Amino acid sequence: MAQSVSYAKWDELTEGAEREITMGPLTRTDFVRFAGANGDFNPNHHDDTYAVSSGFPTSFAQGMLQGGYVGKILSEWVGPGALRTFRIRFSTQAWPGDMVICKAMVVRRYEEDGERRVEIEAEAVNQDGASLIKAHATAAPRG
Template sequence: MTALPAAPVALAAGDAMPPHSVGPLTRTDIVRYAGAGGDLNPIHHDEPLARAAGFPTVFGMGMLHAGVLGMRLARWVGPTHIKTYNVRFVGQVWPGDVLAFTGTVASVADGVATLELVVASSSGGEVLRATATAAVAA
């Protein structure tokens, strides 16, 4: 595993975050995150309850992939250089999905990069859109 950037990195508009994928996600992954994150809503692990609520099966909670994206962002720009991180959940993550994490630099001004980030699933396109700002090298 590579070290996290200690100093601000040099970024320019159009630069891309190194692509990364996770999965296929298992029900065990979802249950482990539920326990670690304290989100024990049974809709994420109880098949009959999820179906009764109108879902085809259990599904991952949004904070699971938001957290992985945050980790990828920290590996790209360094955790101490992240100024803002905002996420919007736009789809669901199902057992068996492979998640792809991507990002681009939208702009750089006054030593701060504005970043656009996306998580896409193998079963349904985008599941999360995010924006972030990070201090960058001058």
């Protein structure tokens, strides 16, 4: 069951404020559960035989699984309805057994449309430090 989550207050979201969470190790079950949830049934993400025939060593995570993990760190940090924009760039695949280390940092505080907003840069890296995705977000924290 879900636990309660406390969001960072505006005063805590200063430039340079950081948040980090680690997800994983990834399993094929994670890929299949996410396929059911988001509908991405590209066989490269659950069928090893197909993935090998496509030239990959094994099946690998949907990019939006890691993208969703970064969405999680952001929404559980600044508040779930606070995001105004969110952009994800995919770099490298994540494989079964990989860790997904998500890091986010406030890079700017500003005002727009009558709201106090923060600009956040985020990245997910694997256990070897290789970049899986880079992300950028803007948010209007409530607190």
